[in-house]
Amino acid sequence: MAYTMMDLCWKLFVCIFCYQVVSGRVKRHGHYVAAVYEHESILSPNPAALVDRRSALELMGRNLDIYEQQVVDAARQGAQIIVFPEDGIHGFNFTRSSIYPYLDFVLHSQSVKWNPCREPYLFNDTEVLQRLSCMALKNKIFLVANLGTKEPCDHADPRCPSDGRYQFNTNVAFSDDGMLVATYRKHNLYFEYAFDTPPEPDYKFFDTPFAGKFGMFTCFDILFFEPAVNLIRQYNLKQVVYPTAWMNQLPLLSAVEFQQAFATAFNVNVLAANIHHPTLGMTGSGIYTPVKSFIYHNMESYGGKLIVAEIPVITTDYETNLESNERFGENLHHSCKPFTSVSLDDQVCFKEREDTPGRASEEGNELLPPIFYAEMMYDNFTFVPVWGQKGKLHVCANTLCCYLTYRRDVLTDELYALGVFDGLHTVHGTYYVQACALVKCGGLSFNTCGQEVTDATALIDFQLWGNMSTPYIFPLLLTSGITLDFADHMGWKNNYYFISKNRTSSGLLTAALYGRWYEKD
Structure with missing residues (x-):
């Protein structure tokens, strides 16, 4: 039987198509x-x-x-x-x-x-x-x-x-x-x-x-x-x-x-x-x-x-979030350079400050929120409360300072806090952690911050960053009902790692930079 070129092409197509169909599922190339x-x-x-x-x-x-x-x-x-x-x-x-x-x-x-x-x-x-x-x-x-x-x-x-x-x-x-x-x-x-x-x-x-x-x-x-x-x-x-x-x-x-x-x-x-x-x-x-x-x-x-x-199938070898050369660039601990947030209109200033609870802010027209301490993940975190509809916060422990800019469209009856931990975790395993974490607290009192919470309603625009000392940073973004969201942008900017999100998909439970400083385990 003679076949035209069109017949042969069609048979080849059918053959390839059949090969790609596995139990009714067509796999994309x-x-x-x-x-x-x-x-x-x-x-x-x-x-x-x-x-x-x-x-x-x-x-x-x-x-x-x-x-x-x-x-x-x-x-x-x-x-x-x-x-x-x-x-x-x-x-x-x-x-x-x-x-x-x-x-x-x-x-x-x-x-x-x-x-x-x-x-x-x-x-x-x-x-x-x-x-x-x-x-x-x-x-x-x-x-x-x-x-x-x-x-x-x-x-x-x-x-x-x-x-x-x-x-x-x-x-x-x-x-x-x-x-x-x-x-x-x-x-x-x-x-x-x-x-x-x-x-x-x-x-x-x-x-x-x-x-x-x-x-x-x-x-x-x-x-x-x-x-x-x-x-x-x-x-x-x-x-x-x-x-x-x-x-x-x-x-x-x-x-x-x-x-x-x-x-x-x-x-x-x-x-x-x-x-x-x-x-x-x-x-x-x-x-x-x-x-x-x-x-x-x-x-x-x-x-x-x-x-x-x-x-x-991932085949590319392009630079991951752990490998940016900017991480090893100019030290900004004693300078201030603007970094435009992708999710907020304000400019973020990467600068470490020495503010203390109750002390007037740099603008001199408001008091900074108080620093408090609470246990989270069996570690003693240093926290500041996240109050109001929008703001800028920072909190430090040891060599790590964490910074947050945030905005929420609607104020809800929920307490959030920005926490920092820079030390050796010693319960259920021993390993060194650097963490910057925006978390929903278990209640409205400070001592509930760090508790296990599974539901939230607040939709928050935020940018979170810290002067991490390790390149191994795991970006956490957990939402209400133990569901997941993805950051809009993340990565290194000078000596700071940042994560930003323009409105979480549902109520925010945790947004964190979880750093593992393996050399100090």
Whole structure:
């Protein structure tokens, strides 16, 4: 049969179109479809009890049954990769001994190529890995999950525990043919006494045909330089998979709030899967790009949630918010230069002042608002109240000064405050924080500032900036109902980092610059 050129072109078009349609979803060029699952895990009623391997596999199998359903559903929606949360298969609150029956053996070396679904006979105690591998293979999807793993060690190894084995909190990644392509052992454990810290940070990533390399780390790791920041910068990664079991802490460390801030700060896509246990404050998952987020946060109801979204592949290496050369420019601590706000008519003056509570302002016609102190995130913040319809404020602590210009169209019966903290955080982890934060207070008295608040009505135009000493600044913008907003502009201007917004999308809960000064941890 003879074909005209038009016939051949049409067949080629149909072929290309069919190739791009996956289960009814047409993928745009330069995009991929990702899925994350927030899992309400089935937990052991007594995690400290000693059980046999068979009982452990039975409990884990119930969670894996749910995983399998979600993989099928995600694949039907065209997902090319799916991420599951930390502790989702076995749960938590184990002792070192009681978790042992729940641990799979995993060969951490990448020199051995292994497909657990097709080669289950190679290693013992790999039942969980086999099921995960088969899910990936049967559904032709990349799959990332978290489980407990074990590795024997020799007593000649000075780090080898007395029981002769290492136990790790481990992420595993499988390709769409079921091949184990990466393993990552969590480095920054959060009171996880059942697990060991690996001797060196793992820098682990895996390659995909649809979005290039994906980096991998877990939960508490996101707050530290090793391995999260070093991994991204050293290997120039633009996609991150992030299993977590995160307990929300307002106003600065809600799960979705910080996950978005990380994606924005590093100009990466983040696929974050959290556990869903509202009574423990655990919820908040999402698929994040630097400019858009698809999130789930639900403290009211139970059950899991699958998020599927099409997002662009990030390939550009343009300058991120962390890397501006202006950061290292002229020191302005003792000078004043105008900086025109993008959201307010007034000009902002970057200048540190020595005003004290009750002292007349520089204009001499008004008293400055009082300075007060309140605990926020277990840290002693220095605050000034944000009064009136508009104004300019500043507050300092140690070497950090924070500045705010603001305007609200309608005055509401809500107290806001501008807070600063520059010091070592020592509760539930030790790490150095520099923070400038505009927060809604829990009530109308000063001692309620810093409390956890979930609802607000005030719509505020603002610009917030500070003379941060670290280049690692995470911009937080949280609105009523634990929803997210994006700043209009942010970045470095001389020695100051700023964030600005012309009217929040809903009532403002938190607008903050959360700086991590890693060298001072």
